[in-house]
Amino acid sequence: MAFTVARGPIKRGELSKRSGCNIETIRYYEKIGLLAEPSRSHGGHRLYAPADQARLGFILRGRELGFSIDELRSLLSLVDSNAYTCGEVLDLTQSHLDSIREKIADLRRLEVMLSEVSAKCQGGDVPDCPIIDALQDAD
Structure with a gap:
């Protein structure tokens, strides 16, 4: 499911709503390292930058295509290296x-x-x- 990346940082609830991804799933992706820990607002809210939002979109599309977590980890590792x-x-x-x-x-x-x-x-x-x-x- 594709979603439009916001121009600026958004909170987790908004990211969940925009992406159709459960909040707990977003937390899980952070916990296992597919998503980096986002920055926080002065009030302590997680703020997902456009790059974080796009990364979640990549992960969700990969899952739709049946890629396992380990396969996605490998793909993201290649992307993160900027040398793939x-x-x-x-x-x-x-x-x-x-x-x-x-x-x-x-x-x-x-x-x-x-x-x-x-x-x-x-x-x-x-x-x-x-x-x-x-x-x-x-x-």
């Missing part, structure tokens, strides 16, 4: 894509297996169920 190459980013992305393709293949196998088992079931009121039989048959 497109090839390095591509390598990380390709690895993620390979993982997604494996998951899709696994899901397709599950779909076939469940479709086959479901097709054998007549429903009804009898206790004899081929779905239960298939779940109990570990071989």
Whole structure:
């Protein structure tokens, strides 16, 4: 979910509202180091600069694309170094894509297996169920 970065610093509640990201999730991202500890107002409120807001947007978009926290940490590390190459980013992305393709293949196998088992079931009121039989048959 893309959101518009404010021109100046904003408080956490406003960042949450603008980004659609739960306040607790923003805290979590700070705690694990994906987001830096923001500056504070004289009253002690956290103030998220435009760069902080953009970084959260990057994290949220990465999560939407299925990148794990560790994968995002690696991507952000490259970005933070200001010395990354497109090839390095591509390598990380390709690895993620390979993982997604494996998951899709696994899901397709599950779909076939469940479709086959479901097709054998007549429903009804009898206790004899081929779905239960298939779940109990570990071989």
